[in-house]
Amino acid sequence: MKDLLRRLTSIPAPSGREEQIRAFIQAEIKDYCDDLTVDTMGNLIAFKRGGKTKLQFAAHMDEIGVIVTAIDEQGFLRFGNVGGIRPHQLYAQRVRFPNGTAGVIGAEKVDDLKQLTLEKLYIDIGAASAAEAKTKVNVGEIAAFDYPFVDLGQRVVAKALDDRVGCAVLIEALKRVTKPQNDLYCTFTVQEEVGLRGAKTAAFGIEPDLGIALDVTGTGDTPEAPKLAMKLGQGAAIKVKDVSLITHPQVKELLTMLAEKNGIPYQFEVLPFGGTDAGAIQLTKAGIPAGVISIPCRYLHSPSEMIDLNDLEAAVRLVVATMEHPITL
Numbered sequence: 163m164k165d166l167l168r169r170l171t172s173i174p175a176p177s178g179r180e181e182q183i184r185a186f187i188q189a190e191i192k193d194y195c196d197d198l199t200v201d202t203m204g205n206l207i208a209f210k211r212g213g214k215t216k217l218q219f220a221a222h223m224d225e226i227g228v229i230v231t232a233i234d235e236q237g238f239l240r241f242g243n244v245g246g247i248r249p250h251q252l253y254a255q256r257v258r259f260p261n262g263t264a265g266v267i268g269a270e271k272v273d274d275l276k277q278l279t280l281e282k283l284y285i286d287i288g289a290a291s292a293a294e295a296k297t298k299v300n301v302g303e304i305a306a307f308d309y310p311f312v313d314l315g316q317r318v319v320a321k322a323l324d325d326r327v328g329c330a331v332l333i334e335a336l337k338r339v340t341k342p343q344n345d346l347y348c349t350f351t352v353q354e355e356v357g358l359r360g361a362k363t364a365a366f367g368i369e370p371d372l373g374i375a376l377d378v379t380g381t382g383d384t385p386e387a388p389k390l391a392m393k394l395g396q397g398a399a400i401k402v403k404d405v406s407l408i409t410h411p412q413v414k415e416l417l418t419m420l421a422e423k424n425g426i427p428y429q430f431e432v433l434p435f436g437g438t439d440a441g442a443i444q445l446t447k448a449g450i451p452a453g454v455i456s457i458p459c460r461y462l463h464s465p466s467e468m469i470d471l472n473d474l475e476a477a478v479r480l481v482v483a484t485m486e487h488p489i490t491l
């Protein structure tokens with residue numbers, strides 16, 4: 163699992179540029195499903211036959227990034243955000259474009275950190291002029307953070323664990339499931355970070371009876387952290403509410419029952435910010451019962467997100483248990 167996470171997080175795939183990560187996941191799961199398709203938006207949908215109920219899982223492939231808005235005469239790239247990015251976390255960070263071009267983020271002089279808006283920042287790709295910069299990168303190209311995976315033993319640090327850890331959970335569950343009792347639609351979605359867009363069209367096409375997203379959640383277990391109940395290493399988090407979703411009571415009950423029955427460590431999650439693909443799935447057609455299995459993650463949306471492998475394992479087991487439980491609604 164560690165090695166899978168290392169490979170998944172090393173691939174740059176900012177929202178809208180998911181080609182490389184999709185190709186990687188496609189190769190990884192092709193022998194573990196009955197059908198594998200890519201829809202118009204670019205979602206990868208792995209189907210595995212199992213029963214009457216249509217169960218959709220969703221893990222998003224994209225990660226937050228920056229998009230080039232202009233190139234100035236000295237060859238510095240001005241940029242906007244793709245997804246939720248905090249300007250004060252960007253200074254001196256490294257980014258890489260899908261074509262391999264690397265850069266470091268610099269800042270204009272500011273007297274107060276509060277003045278550090280995106281407009282004050284630029285990407286330096288080592289070009290001495292606009293002409294030289296344009297041989298490497300053009301306006302409209304999107305870059306992602308560029309940092310290596312760090313193995314801390316039980317815990318690991320990487321960029322894009324949001325949501326490659328969800329992708330890892332779904333890949334591993336597909337490999338482990340032996341007797342699926344529902345028709346499984348394992349969707350690896352695009353453009354979650356810019357508004358849950360891929361999940362919306364994927365769910366419309368699938369028309370699932372039930373939808374479950376796999377994503378990261380924040381924690382309250384670091385010094386002077388916001389008062390959140392979720393902790394690293396305490397198990398898979400069963401979401402109760404975030405900004406995009408109030409988990410359908412039947413889904414919450416189902417996941418809790420399956421965790422209890424199988425001795426899977428779990429915790430309940432209430433998140434006062436953010437949303438996931440489940441928020442889009444639940445609003446499909448006349449409504450779909452939806453929920454989320456979350457993996458607690460520290461330093462969300464930074465280049466150094468941290469998760470605990472115990473939580474990853476618990477999430478895989480809970481997904482497999484759900485796949486192998488005949489669901490009636």
Ligand SMILES: [Zn+2]
Pocket residue numbers: 222324325354377378
């Ligand atoms: Zn996410």
